[in-house]
Amino acid sequence: MARNISLNFRVVEGRDLPAKDVSGNSDPYCIVKVDHEVVARTATVWRNLNPFWGEEFTLHLPLDFHHLAFYVLDEDTIGHDDIIGKISLSKETIAAASPRGIDSWLNLSHVDPDEEVQGEIHLDVKLWTEAQGPRLRCHIIEARDLAPRDLSGTSDPFARIFWGSQSLDTVTIKKTRFPHWDEVLELHGEEGPLRVEVWDWDMVGKNDFLGMVEFPPDVLLQCPPSGWFRLLPFASAEEDAGGKLGALRLKVRLAEERILPSVYYQPLIDLLVESVLSPAQDDTVTPLAMLDEVSSGESRQDIATQLVKIFLGRGLAVPLLDYLNLREVSRTNEETKADRSGLAVVGRTHLRQDLDLGVLGYKSSSHVTQGFSKLAWCEQSVGAGPGQVRTSIPVCRICAVERVDENAFQQPHMMQVITKNRDGQLDTMYIQCKNVNELNQWLSAIRKASVCNEGMLPSCHPGAFRGNRWTCCLQQDRTVQGCSRTHSAVTLGDWSDPLDPDTEAQMVYQQLLLGRDKLRKKYIEFSEEKIKLEQEVMKGQSCLEEERSGVPEQERPPTATAAAHLLAVLEDLEQAHKTFEQQEKEQVARGSLHS
Structure with missing residues (x-):
């Protein structure tokens, strides 16, 4: 379960x-970051x-993501773009506004460089007592993904530890965001908290803070403490500029779902697939048609x-398209024609876009609905001229x-695809994208396509091996383990990515839950045993029990049968969620007892 x-x-x-600008205007655009990683950019x-x-x-x-930040910048054709301000929202703030989410004007805040920290530091700390008093040993191993503070896109980082009134520094490592110190610093004779700070050394002016x-x-x-720790800014209350920097209107909504193992969603998917592969003569009696009818207008797009x-992932895009076309043609009266904003039109539009354009610009060696076995593209080769x-x-x-x-190639919006050749050796291809949005789309699509591959690397080098050393961590061994962890879960959610059917089935289940009352009403309306059902409801029996056992299936009208099947699937999925939720609570309780 995930x-x-x-x-x-x-x-x-x-x-x-x-x-x-001197003209009295600005050329604004927004960039959006999740935990300091740029995930999107608006137009200017x-x-x-x-x-x-x-x-x-x-x-x-x-x-484990922590915060979402929106930065407003003024685009300049010459020199660096000017930062106007930012809005930062913690995960807790966004979650507290659920389920409706945030929809409001928010004032921009000043951007304080000391708060723009990122990255992690690897430490191993030991504290013991000797005859002379307590002794602290802090092994500062390395750091990764530090914020760039110099024009070169790197920093010159060193670490400093504070314990009581004492402090010690590591050496400074030049021009890297991935320093490898491997230094042991020892202090003794005092007690108190341990603070580890990371700074960018500057020859002229003051040093720049990188996190603590x-x-x-x-x-x-x-x-x-022993392991990797996220660097944090100095504690300070972020205040907006009182409207002096302007404001943004934002809509932000966070949805957290428990995704069950695939086997639990199979009955629901089977019902939907059966609607397409074995459609009934009466279009209104299939589970898929009933899903359309009980859904609210605003949810039909989703x-x-x-x-x-779901249908793309199962290779059933063409049958679904045929089904939707026939469903629309069969609606002949004007009242039904006016309701063409349902699943038929929306779904058909998406399918045609996918079948015509492919998915995110890359092509498969077989039909697009059969999954992706090969990525193919034509890109500018790095350093290859025209x-x-x-x-x-x-x-x-x-x-x-x-x-x-x-700074690896002095080029923006670049990605690397690391593959293993037939001899078991690693090869790296570097690709430059047009902009950050295209970069994120490619990262998203390829990560999802390869998420189940064997031998996925836990780390890699975000730089390039040039001049007999890695531009990121400056190590001179080309085969040395990567200095930055790899990512797999941070992906753009794009409708044209049919590679996570369990997540999509969970979303359909949630929509059905919202329409369950309508589904029950339809079942009662079309059941031949309506009076009997109403009497038993009055006696206190649950409607759902009657739905599953009260009326023989062969005697029910087709519409009642379809509704009963959907209601039964809903009950099973709801019970499975309750079971897994209880198991999670028990695991947390056991963990608390052990700790």
Whole structure:
């Protein structure tokens, strides 16, 4: 069983932004970051202090993400873009607004460089008592993904530890965001919290803060820290600028779902597939048609999207398209024709877009609905001048797909695909994308296509091996283990990615839950035993028991049978969720007892 977090956000518009150009205007755009990783960029609205974007994105996120940030910048054709301000939302803030989410104007805040920290530090700390008093040993091993503070896109990091009134520094490692110190610093004779800070050394001016982590005395004594720790900014209350920097209207909604093993969704998927492969003479009696009827108007877009993914993933895109076309043709009266905003039109539109355009621009060696066995594209080769290289990579050989640091080739929006060749050796292909949105689409699609591959790498180098060393961690061994962990769960949610049927089936289940009362009503209306059902409901028996056992299936009208099947599937899925939820609570309780 897995958990899925979907984050939907819409950058609607801005107002009263400050002028950054001599013309008295700005050219604003937004970038969106999740835990300091850029996940989306809006278009630039030229010469406008009250821009309208109206751009919407959906992300699938790991459970341990911390915050979402929106930055407004002024695009400049010469030099660096000016930062206007930002809005930062913690996971807790977004979750507290569920299920409706956030939909409001929020004032922009100043961007404090000391709060723009990122990355992790690897530590091994020990504390023991000697005759002379307590002694602390802090092994500072390495750090990764530090914020770039220099124009070169790197930093010159060193670490500093504080314990009581004492402090010690590591050496400074030049031009890297992935320093490897492997230094042991020892202090003795005092007690108190341990604070480890990371700084960027500057020859001129003050050093730049890169982040810190702090451990209280009880943690040092009871559970000495050992492992990777997320770097944090100095504690400060972030305040907006009181409207002086303008405001953004944002819509943000977080949905967390428990995804059951595939076997639990199979009865629901079978019902939907049967509706398409063995359609009834009366279009209104299939479970798929009933799903359409009991769904609210605003949810039909989502349901159509989810159904398209499910049928694409099973190789049934063409039968679904035929079914939707026949369903629409069979509606002959004007009242029904007016209701063409349902699943038929939306689903057919999505299917045609997918079948005509492919998925995110890459092609499979077989039909698009049969899954992806090979990625093929024609890209500018890094360092190859104006020439282009056509490349084909079997998906089964992919070991990692990651971003590339901009300073590796002095080029933005680059990614790397690491594969294992027939001899077991690792090969790396570097690809430059047009913009950050295209980059994220490729990362999302390839990560999902290769998520079940054997031999996926836990780490890689975000730089390149040039000049006999890695540009990221500066190590001179080409085969040394990667200095940054790889990613697999952070993906853009795109309707044209049919590779997660369990998640889509869970979404359909949620929509059916919302329409369960309508489904029950339809069952009662069409049942030959309506009076009997009403009498037993009055006696206190649950309607659902009657739905499953009261009326022989062969005597029910087809509509009642379809409704009964859907209600039975709903009950089974609901019970499975309750069982897994109880198991999770018991595991948490056992963990608390052990700790």
